[in-house]
Amino acid sequence: MLSRFTPRAGAFRETIPPDIQERLLDNAWCSHCSGMTTITDYSGTIENGDLILDGFCILCGNAVTRLIESEE
């Protein structure tokens, strides 16, 4: 499965250690499941310096958004 990231979002992701990335992806809130889920089939964009992941709940397929704030 290929991830779709804008160049800026890809550069942002490069700064995040892989183990942290995995933890962030496993901590997305799904409103349909009313709980934490894993985001899958996501794309990445940058908004206001933060990384926005738009994807889907791995359990139910509901649209899920994960915001990853810039550390700086």
Ligand SMILES: [Zn+2]
């Ligand atoms: Zn769900």
